[in-house]
Amino acid sequence: MSKFTLKWGILATGGIAETFARDLYPNPECRGVKDIEHKVVAAASSSSVKRAQDFLKEVRAVDDAKAYGSYEELVKDPNVDIIYVATPHSHHYQNARLCLEAGKNVICEKAFTSNAPQLEKLIEIAREKKLFLMEAVWTRYFPLSIYVRDIITSGKIGPVSRCSADLSMHMIPEKTFDDSHRMVNPDLAGGALLDLGIYSLTWVFQTLYTTQKDPKAPSVLSTMRKYKLGTDEQTSMLLTFPATSDRGEAHGIATTGMRTSADPDSKATAGPSIRVQGEEGEIQVFHPAFRPTKTKLILKDGTVEEKDWPQPGPGKGSGWKNGFGGGWQEEGVGQGMFWEADECAFALKEGRKEGKYESLQESLEIMRVMDTVRQQNGMKLPEKIETLDYPVKL
Ligand SMILES: NC(=O)C1=CN([C@@H]2O[C@H](COP(=O)(O)OP(=O)(O)OC[C@H]3O[C@@H](n4cnc5c(N)ncnc54)[C@H](OP(=O)(O)O)[C@@H]3O)[C@@H](O)[C@H]2O)C=CC1
Numbered sequence: 001m002s003k004f005t006l007k008w009g010i011l012a013t014g015g016i017a018e019t020f021a022r023d024l025y026p027n028p029e030c031r032g033v034k035d036i037e038h039k040v041v042a043a044a045s046s047s048s049v050k051r052a053q054d055f056l057k058e059v060r061a062v063d064d065a066k067a068y069g070s071y072e073e074l075v076k077d078p079n080v081d082i083i084y085v086a087t088p089h090s091h092h093y094q095n096a097r098l099c100l101e102a103g104k105n106v107i108c109e110k111a112f113t114s115n116a117p118q119l120e121k122l123i124e125i126a127r128e129k130k131l132f133l134m135e136a137v138w139t140r141y142f143p144l145s146i147y148v149r150d151i152i153t154s155g156k157i158g159p160v161s162r163c164s165a166d167l168s169m170h171m172i173p174e175k176t177f178d179d180s181h182r183m184v185n186p187d188l189a190g191g192a193l194l195d196l197g198i199y200s201l202t203w204v205f206q207t208l209y210t211t212q213k214d215p216k217a218p219s220v221l222s223t224m225r226k227y228k229l230g231t232d233e234q235t236s237m238l239l240t241f242p243a244t245s246d247r248g249e250a251h252g253i254a255t256t257g258m259r260t261s262a263d264p265d266s267k268a269t270a271g272p273s274i275r276v277q278g279e280e281g282e283i284q285v286f287h288p289a290f291r292p293t294k295t296k297l298i299l300k301d302g303t304v305e306e307k308d309w310p311q312p313g314p315g316k317g318s319g320w321k322n323g324f325g326g327g328w329q330e331e332g333v334g335q336g337m338f339w340e341a342d343e344c345a346f347a348l349k350e351g352r353k354e355g356k357y358e359s360l361q362e363s364l365e366i367m368r369v370m371d372t373v374r375q376q377n378g379m380k381l382p383e384k385i386e387t388l389d390y391p392v393k394l
């Protein structure tokens with residue numbers, strides 16, 4: 001049987017672009033995925049064409065892959081089926097819109113855009129042009145996440161009434177980042193909420209919203225500790241999800257921050273960073289919320305089921321490595337970004353225009369929550385970042 005080949009264009013060549021593109025290299029069969037394959041056929045860097053050339057070598061792109069010195073050239077390449085947008089948050093609306101306007105399918109890094117109206121506009125264009133559009137929340141596509149959602153929908157832990165989720169990473173901002181860094185810089189839509197808090201919200205939403213036949217958007221109360229630059233360094237959110245046909249009202253507690261850690265000794269001594277609690281038991285997920293590899297199911301009847309979820313890859317002896325920013329992790333073990341890439345391939349193969357495990361409506365509800373949280377706490381981003389105008393040079 002011939003395989004469906006998805007031809008990728010990579011927009012930007014920073015840390016996560018490299019990690020994502022490296023994960024496209026191993027044969028999907030090493031994770032039990034048989035009828036698709038990925039090829040990196042082009043990359044663009046706004047810095048220089050040389051940077052794009054080097055990037056293509058680093059990620060083992062196909063031999064005749066095209067390197068571009070501008071994003072505008074990449075979106076015109078007729079050989080590219082889908083573009084992965086890997087710029088800072090501030091640039092997502094402009095860059096994703098550039099791709100869509102040129103008729104390209106898009107997967108865009110989190111946070112999808114700087115605000116909900118920008119995402120509404122992207123969705124409108126994608127629908128008008130019948131293009132695929134998805135937020136790159138990789139965690140949603142992990143077998144671990146599918147398992148957690150299945151536990152909930154199977155009724156095993158009873159009606160769920162609460163989910164608490166924390167993604168706090170110890171990186172004292174004044175010691176870790178200079179003021180221009182994307183994690184703290186308002187000009188790059190920095191801050192804990194859009195970068196890390198989105199994962200806490202992902203867990204709250206994928207357990208209290210995605211799992212429901214008739215999901216309803218939550219109301220939100222929040223508080224925020226600001227960094228000296230006006231972006232947030234710590235944010236706490238309390239979400240109330242209205243009752244659905246499967247359960248009563250449910251509460252989501254989503255926290256994030258840069259001064260504390262969800263796992264201070266890196267040994268899980270602090271316990272799980274995510275707890276999904278139902279009337280018959282709970283399911284726990286361990287740090288880090290963006291790439292967890294351990295779960296624990298605890299039922300009222302005394303059942304305790306611990307599970308490890310290692311990321312597959314081509315294995316030892318393959319000479320292939322991945323890890324954030326291309327850093328060493330373990331030979332032959334994948335980062336786990338290939339699961340979302342596989343979903344893009346399956347969607348395009350099947351003619352779907354949205355991701356299976358996060359609809360555009362759900363991405364939009366999450367963006368609306370983040371807008372409300374910023375509004376409640378007076379966290380504004382520069383006008384040129386929040387604008388709906390296009391094109392705007394940032
Ligand atoms: N899914 C995940 O686990 C992760 C996701 N991310 C997300 O990926 C995105 C990028 O993050 P990351 O790769 O860490 O960021 P980097 O700073 O490492 O890379 C961003 C790239 O964007 C391009 N770029 C274009 N304009 C600018 C600008 N004005 N300032 C800085 N960079 C610019 C550059 O590429 P070029 O010069 O080639 O054009 C740059 O290398 C963010 O949305 C972030 O939230 C980040 C880390 C992990």
Ligand SMILES: O=C1OC[C@@H](O)[C@H](O)[C@H]1O
Nearest residue numbers: 110169183195196290324
């Ligand atoms: O998406 C992410 O996950 C890992 C974090 O280290 C990073 O800051 C963030 O962008």
